[in-house]
Amino acid sequence: MKQMLFVFTVITFLYCDFSSAQRRISNSETAKENEFPYMAIVQAGSTTCGGALISDEFVITAAHCLMNLNGNQRKRIIFGINNYYKADDEPQRVEFKNYKYWIHENFTMPSATNDIALIQTPEKIKFSQKVQPLKLSCDERIDGNGKEVSAVISGWGLDENYHPPSVLKKAIMTLISIKDCYKYQPHFVEKITAHHICAFGKKSSGKIDVVSPCDGDSGSPLVAIDTRELIGITSYVKDAEDGIPTRNVCESDQAPAVYVRVTSYHDWIKEKSGIRFC
Numbered sequence: 001m002k003q004m005l006f007v008f009t010v011i012t013f014l015y016c017d018f019s020s021a022q023r024r025i026s027n028s029e030t031a032k033e034n035e036f037p038y039m040a041i042v043q044a045g046s047t048t049c050g051g052a053l054i055s056d057e058f059v060i061t062a063a064h065c066l067m068n069l070n071g072n073q074r075k076r077i078i079f080g081i082n083n084y085y086k087a088d089d090e091p092q093r094v095e096f097k098n099y100k101y102w103i104h105e106n107f108t109m110p111s112a113t114n115d116i117a118l119i120q121t122p123e124k125i126k127f128s129q130k131v132q133p134l135k136l137s138c139d140e141r142i143d144g145n146g147k148e149v150s151a152v153i154s155g156w157g158l159d160e161n162y163h164p165p166s167v168l169k170k171a172i173m174t175l176i177s178i179k180d181c182y183k184y185q186p187h188f189v190e191k192i193t194a195h196h197i198c199a200f201g202k203k204s205s206g207k208i209d210v211v212s213p214c215d216g217d218s219g220s221p222l223v224a225i226d227t228r229e230l231i232g233i234t235s236y237v238k239d240a241e242d243g244i245p246t247r248n249v250c251e252s253d254q255a256p257a258v259y260v261r262v263t264s265y266h267d268w269i270k271e272k273s274g275i276r277f278c
């Protein structure tokens, strides 16, 4: 429990390792019932992440969630739940104990370049009020440069008390330009590219505040508020400049969270899934 977050010199991934059972969106609000019917819980070995359903059989998530998975480890994916701990009791959940997956061929560590993966369920999913796919945004230039763009993240990551929440949490984020992202994260100049989105947390009061994805939120979708379309995948938050993680890294006002810019990977998604969009 000493090391809460997974650390690779300078970046902190937001996935949960079951051995330490840590997850969170800090300073978040509780999601309403059926508010995020595209949300998936992705379990891969001892790692737990979020993901988003984008068709009747494909889920999009972060590559680093699946990178340590080997042949005989647990693979489980669950849809249509709100309360994480009572998942087994929720009769309308859709659950698979296996899945196929593709990690982007050029995913590299420790830079987390191309941190995107797709999961295919063994059977097609029947949609319901609780399980619905998310549309992918076709807006390539969405970046918060000039006009303010708000987006919502949802996840079962750690809450503001560093406790795993039982129910799904949500938080409103404001996109900032890549250039502004460098101002906060100068040592990230080579890591954060046009294939990323940076966003700060924003409380519903309108005040820019310390709202952030945290452990367990990796792979969870960032969705534009106005269109309700997928724009990003939660990848990491900044770590301390010296590479030493701080306990409250998810709450640092110096640390916008970094998301994969999904529009950069449309061709790859189309090739792997055959889904037609944009």
Ligand SMILES: *[C@@H]1O[C@H](CO)[C@@H](O)[C@H](O)[C@H]1NC(C)=O
Pocket: 105, 106, 268
């Ligand atoms: C991976 O990188 C190589 C070399 O830059 C490139 O040719 C290839 O198209 C890339 N693959 C994907 C899936 O982007």
